[in-house]
Amino acid sequence: MPEQTEWTISVVVPVYNGGKTIRATIEHLLRQSFQPHEIIVVDDGSTDETANILKSFGSRIKSLAKTNGGPASARNAGILLSTGTLVAFTDSDCFPDENWLQEIVKGFHSLKIGGVGGGVCGASDGLIGEYFDLHRWMNPECAGDGSVLYLVTANACFRSEVFRANLFDERFPKAGGEDTELSVRLRILGYEFAFVESAIVRHRHKRTIRDYLKSIANHGEARFILERLWPQQISQANHRKEIVRSCAGVSTMLRFYLSYKEQHDRRRAFFFSLLDHLQYLARIWGYHRGKRKVSSSWLRNPPTPYRSSVVFPDKG
Numbered sequence: 001m002p003e004q005t006e007w008t009i010s011v012v013v014p015v016y017n018g019g020k021t022i023r024a025t026i027e028h029l030l031r032q033s034f035q036p037h038e039i040i041v042v043d044d045g046s047t048d049e050t051a052n053i054l055k056s057f058g059s060r061i062k063s064l065a066k067t068n069g070g071p072a073s074a075r076n077a078g079i080l081l082s083t084g085t086l087v088a089f090t091d092s093d094c095f096p097d098e099n100w101l102q103e104i105v106k107g108f109h110s111l112k113i114g115g116v117g118g119g120v121c122g123a124s125d126g127l128i129g130e131y132f133d134l135h136r137w138m139n140p141e142c143a144g145d146g147s148v149l150y151l152v153t154a155n156a157c158f159r160s161e162v163f164r165a166n167l168f169d170e171r172f173p174k175a176g177g178e179d180t181e182l183s184v185r186l187r188i189l190g191y192e193f194a195f196v197e198s199a200i201v202r203h204r205h206k207r208t209i210r211d212y213l214k215s216i217a218n219h220g221e222a223r224f225i226l227e228r229l230w231p232q233q234i235s236q237a238n239h240r241k242e243i244v245r246s247c248a249g250v251s252t253m254l255r256f257y258l259s260y261k262e263q264h265d266r267r268r269a270f271f272f273s274l275l276d277h278l279q280y281l282a283r284i285w286g287y288h289r290g291k292r293k294v295s296s297s298w299l300r301n302p303p304t305p306y307r308s309s310v311v312f313p314d315k316g
Helices: 022-030 050-056 071-081 100-107 127-135 178-188 209-229 239-247 250-261 266-293 296-300
Strands: 009-015 038-044 062-066 086-089 094-096 113-122 148-150 156-159 192-203
Touching: 009 022, 009 071, 009 100, 022 038, 022 050, 022 094, 038 050, 038 071, 050 062, 062 071, 071 086, 071 178, 086 100, 100 113, 100 156, 100 192, 113 127, 113 178, 127 266, 148 178, 148 192, 178 192, 178 209, 209 266, 250 266
Parallel strands: 009 038, 009 086, 038 062, 113 192
Antiparallel strands: 086 156, 094 192, 113 156
């Protein structure tokens, strides 16, 4: 296994209309204590000032402009341009801590480790940010035995070799789900994942309930696609019963409130319990939206060649 000093890390950042945050993201990457081999920013058809901001960094970054195709498509374009032994991902509204890359490479302690994820914290104040941080929604998902099931591309790093025949599935047109699907595929091929909590990225969480619920609905739609692509790997719930129970969920919301009240003031307990209830509804609504929009024939016929042939990891 290479020592930390032997790794070369390509950092890939997809961006779409990220003019308000992308400059800060790049500046945080340029200040890394473990300097990236290259920073690749893929402009996924932005119509704001993103392109001009990217130009201002000159040769310090590699920028690539493409027509809008979604974050999976943008990440794939960055992967194909990368030359590092590791490929790390973060988002255009994320600000990695100075030691992010230095910490995340510590997770590659075995050749079986195909990818490593880190911790995601809020970058700004607000109750929605507090709610995210309380539940750690953007951290890698772990099983009861501590093994890592899925990585989240706001903060993840993979061996470049895993992308020889395994790229992100571009049938996920919106953010959410494409990283879970890749994780499922890689685990089937025999790769394992690690979680390094000290590899921290700070995320600019949604500031309004509307934006938050829109994001949750997108994840619900992605859940539908996941269940159709990997029915044996993704546990399917009875969504009809869930939405009926949730709509009549005053008692459930009360239980959430009382649980939060043990550690938080009344205002936060009410707000967090309300978000629990609303995000559940938004996820189910998004799932059924996906069911209406996504055809079985489209899922059977991927629009890109990125559904992989099999490459097994080296054992060691």
